[in-house]
Amino acid sequence: MNKRQLFNRAQYIYKNVPVYYNLAKELGIDPDKAKEFEDFPIVNKNYMLKWGSSCISPEHTVEYLQGKLISCRTSGSTGQYLEILWDETDYKKSLIELWMKRVKYYNIYPHNRLTYFFTENGQDGLFISGEHELGVCKNLLTDKGIETVYDKILQWNPEWMLLQPSSAAILCSYVNSHHVRKPEALRYIEFSGELLADEVRRMTEDTFGCAVADQYGANEVGSIAYECPYGNMHVMQSNVHVEIADENGNLIETCGQDGRIILTSLTNRAMPFVRYDIGDRGCIYKNTCQCGSNKPVIKLASGRANDYIEFSEEERAGSYLFVRILDKVNALTQGAVRQYYIEQRDYDFFCIKICRDDETEPEYIQEKFLECIDEPRLKNAEYQFEFTDELFQVQGNGKYIYFKNRIRK
Numbered sequence: 001m002n003k004r005q006l007f008n009r010a011q012y013i014y015k016n017v018p019v020y021y022n023l024a025k026e027l028g029i030d031p032d033k034a035k036e037f038e039d040f041p042i043v044n045k046n047y048m049l050k051w052g053s054s055c056i057s058p059e060h061t062v063e064y065l066q067g068k069l070i071s072c073r074t075s076g077s078t079g080q081y082l083e084i085l086w087d088e089t090d091y092k093k094s095l096i097e098l099w100m101k102r103v104k105y106y107n108i109y110p111h112n113r114l115t116y117f118f119t120e121n122g123q124d125g126l127f128i129s130g131e132h133e134l135g136v137c138k139n140l141l142t143d144k145g146i147e148t149v150y151d152k153i154l155q156w157n158p159e160w161m162l163l164q165p166s167s168a169a170i171l172c173s174y175v176n177s178h179h180v181r182k183p184e185a186l187r188y189i190e191f192s193g194e195l196l197a198d199e200v201r202r203m204t205e206d207t208f209g210c211a212v213a214d215q216y217g218a219n220e221v222g223s224i225a226y227e228c229p230y231g232n233m234h235v236m237q238s239n240v241h242v243e244i245a246d247e248n249g250n251l252i253e254t255c256g257q258d259g260r261i262i263l264t265s266l267t268n269r270a271m272p273f274v275r276y277d278i279g280d281r282g283c284i285y286k287n288t289c290q291c292g293s294n295k296p297v298i299k300l301a302s303g304r305a306n307d308y309i310e311f312s313e314e315e316r317a318g319s320y321l322f323v324r325i326l327d328k329v330n331a332l333t334q335g336a337v338r339q340y341y342i343e344q345r346d347y348d349f350f351c352i353k354i355c356r357d358d359e360t361e362p363e364y365i366q367e368k369f370l371e372c373i374d375e376p377r378l379k380n381a382e383y384q385f386e387f388t389d390e391l392f393q394v395q396g397n398g399k400y401i402y403f404k405n406r407i408r409k
């Protein structure tokens with residue numbers, strides 16, 4: 001999509017989709033008078049969350065009411081949960097470029113046997129068996145469950161696996177410590193969902209002896225970037241337009257300078273995303289790569305502005321542990337948590353603030369939260385809950401804070 005088409009699309013969306021129409025009105029922008037794509041503002045997750053079903057395009061409202069749109073939820077890695085809707089055809093379209101590359105680089109087709117991992121949702125049980133895929137519930141990735149999981153994977157004998165780096169690390173450590181064989185047909189592993197550390201990549205390559213590649217995606221827009229065999233994450237330009245902006249929303253034009261990642265979906269028509277702040281940070285390079293692609297390369301910056309959890313003076317853990325708990329709670333409660341914020345007040349004391357939907361009782365969310373904790377030190381800690389019906393602002397220097405360590409502050 002060229003710059004003019006991009007502008008036309010944005011202008012159309014600003015004139016027709018209520019959430020954008022209202023944003024323009026609030027900011028005193030007349031979509032008809034906009035001249036450049038960049039004249040449209042950057043919109044964040046909190047704003048979309050506030051407007052709920054007004055984020056759906058009028059053309060898709062009937063399908064929405066008939067329950068015909070695909071619905072998925074974002075991960076809570078920004079502290080906010082947004083229900084994302086897709087028209088099925090658009091959704092398939094958003095994956096075309098990714099599939100073409102999987103075929104080109106690794107000879108992986110949709111009919112090749114796949115193993116993937118999913119978050120417990122209270123409906124699907126522990127395994128989902130499809131014609132071409134085996135889904136495994138992440139709850140089984142524990143000392144107790146891993147043997148069953150791995151036997152099942154060996155039986156299925158996948159040709160490829162889709163893994164979050166944290167799941168890959170658990171599988172690798174099981175295979176290495178128990179000296180079990182690898183799935184014979186396995187020839188490709190794709191990472192997504194979390195930032196991929198070098199050591200996890202190396203461990204996975206060494207353990208499974210197959211090709212690996214990293215993919216950066218988000219439920220809002222689908223696939224954003226995919227790693228070529230030369231290690232560069234090329235932007236999926238047929239699916240998404242990527243910009244980098246500073247804290248004030250000004251575009252960063254300098255290559256390699258970190259900023260907020262701003263996305264415009266080129267395929268999601270049911271719930272359009274125009275200049276949307278996804279909550280990740282990174283930079284863009286524009287150079288030709290040995291793979292022959294001249295598409296911009298995206299590099300994600302590690303970590304958001306969240307602190308570490310501290311269990312003692314020496315023991316720390318990533319606050320991502322809480323994202324996993326809340327993701328699970330939300331899967332089990334069909335999205336009862338809209339936003340959350342956690343403060344650590346002592347090594348074993350946490351305050352949890354949750355904005356809930358009005359259909360679910362606070363006690364039920366609280367119960368599920370406590371059930372979903374699997375880290376022993378978090379299990380033994382004490383929790384204080386606060387529930388609200390209103391979305392809230394978190395005061396912090398970073399924009400997307402969901403966890404703050406206040407032991408000494």
Ligand SMILES: [Zn+2]
Pocket residue numbers: 228229230231232234289290291292293
């Ligand atoms: Zn490349």
